Amino acid sequence: MNYEKNYRELESTYYMPAFSRDLMLVKGSGCNVTDAEGKTYLDLVAGIAVCSSGHCHPKVVQAIQKQAAELIHCSNLYYVPHQGTLAKRLVEYSGLKKAFFSNSGAEANEGAIKLARIRTGKTEFIACEDGFHGRTMASLACTHKPAIREPFLPLNPRCSFVPYGDAEAIRKAINKDTAGVIIEPIQGEAGVIIPPEGYLREVREICDEKDVLLILDEVQTGIGRTGKWFAYQHEKIQPDIVSLAKGIASGFPMGAIIARDGLEFSKSEHGSTFAGGPVACAAAIATLDVVEEVLPSVAEKGARIKKALSAHDTRVAGLMVGVTIGDSCSKVQQACMEKGVLVNCAAHGNIRLVPPLVISPEEIDRGCEVIDAAIRSVC
Numbered sequence: 001m002n003y004e005k006n007y008r009e010l011e012s013t014y015y016m017p018a019f020s021r022d023l024m025l026v027k028g029s030g031c032n033v034t035d036a037e038g039k040t041y042l043d044l045v046a047g048i049a050v051c052s053s054g055h056c057h058p059k060v061v062q063a064i065q066k067q068a069a070e071l072i073h074c075s076n077l078y079y080v081p082h083q084g085t086l087a088k089r090l091v092e093y094s095g096l097k098k099a100f101f102s103n104s105g106a107e108a109n110e111g112a113i114k115l116a117r118i119r120t121g122k123t124e125f126i127a128c129e130d131g132f133h134g135r136t137m138a139s140l141a142c143t144h145k146p147a148i149r150e151p152f153l154p155l156n157p158r159c160s161f162v163p164y165g166d167a168e169a170i171r172k173a174i175n176k177d178t179a180g181v182i183i184e185p186i187q188g189e190a191g192v193i194i195p196p197e198g199y200l201r202e203v204r205e206i207c208d209e210k211d212v213l214l215i216l217d218e219v220q221t222g223i224g225r226t227g228k229w230f231a232y233q234h235e236k237i238q239p240d241i242v243s244l245a246k247g248i249a250s251g252f253p254m255g256a257i258i259a260r261d262g263l264e265f266s267k268s269e270h271g272s273t274f275a276g277g278p279v280a281c282a283a284a285i286a287t288l289d290v291v292e293e294v295l296p297s298v299a300e301k302g303a304r305i306k307k308a309l310s311a312h313d314t315r316v317a318g319l320m321v322g323v324t325i326g327d328s329c330s331k332v333q334q335a336c337m338e339k340g341v342l343v344n345c346a347a348h349g350n351i352r353l354v355p356p357l358v359i360s361p362e363e364i365d366r367g368c369e370v371i372d373a374a375i376r377s378v379c
């Protein structure tokens with residue numbers, strides 16, 4: 001208790017107050033985390049869809065330790081251990097052509113926007129209402145939420161926003177200066193909003209017709225989260241550029257973009273000191289190994305959650321789950337936490353569940369039992 005109190009005091013004195021926090025977590029294993037007071041929780045948030053292999057998976061820990069003992073950093077002035085191997089696997093999983101690494105999802109989207117601009121020579125983008133692409137300046141320009149975007153106006157690039165799920169609205173918004181359309185296959189921060197079937201396929205056709213690039217932000221949906229390596233694979237399409245991060249390295253900072261043939265950075269057009277470092281790449285490769293093992297079970301696990309929460313307004317895409325609660329969302333989140341289950345209250349009164357992909361049926365049942373009881377008691 002004193003440890004947590006002292007840490008809170010340190011943070012309030014020396015750290016910018018950009019976050020609201022409820023707990024201090026000090027340990028994690030599998031789908032469980034432990035706070036500073038020794039209480040253990042079933043974690044259905046997984047660092048916001050990050051810890052896909054669970055907390056401190058032995059294979060990931062071993063890969064990090066081994067690489068850290070050999071070479072932690074060398075910069076991109078030199079060939080980086082594991083970088084080519086990781087790029088090859090991402091290209092093979094995605095069906096695209098070339099990869100480029102970053103340190104986060106926002107940075108990946110910055111790279112995607114930058115690549116679209118340099119290769120098309122155009123300067124404007126189209127994104128969706130309630131879409132979230134990051135808080136750095138270019139990604140923020142394409143993030144809709146007024147509360148986080150408008151204080152930083154004017155932003156570059158210029159971005160027009162259209163209703164999510166409305167492909168025809170995208171068609172109407174395209175003009176001669178449009179470089180690309182950037183959308184999430186499923187909106188995560190908005191509360192796990194799943195578009196109508198065929199939406200991505202129709203957007204792909206419109207982009208082809210109008211000769212603009214389709215950028216899919218799979219920062220949250222990518223790396224097995226929806227039951228396939230990438231959510232766009234459910235629609236049997238390919239983007240021009242896909243961005244990813246969160247689930248790629250089990251919590252080690254890492255992001256990437258993957259692009260089709262003919263879309264790549266030339267020398268000096270983009271770069272990063274830390275991106276794709278040896279330890280990050282080792283963590284990512286180990287994570288992909290784990291995800292490859294559990295990927296066939298993701299859809300079945302999602303179906304189990306949907307059945308358990310069928311009494312409520314529940315949307316499921318693999319292990320990306322949204323439950324509409326309304327104004328009582330934060331109370332449900334608190335009630336779950338008190339019972340030892342961590343969930344996340346996203347936008348518009350939606351509970352978001354994005355547990356580790358390694359979660360067991362028994363853990364799913366326990367978590368859903370607590371969530372169901374919390375909703376019934378609060379609402």
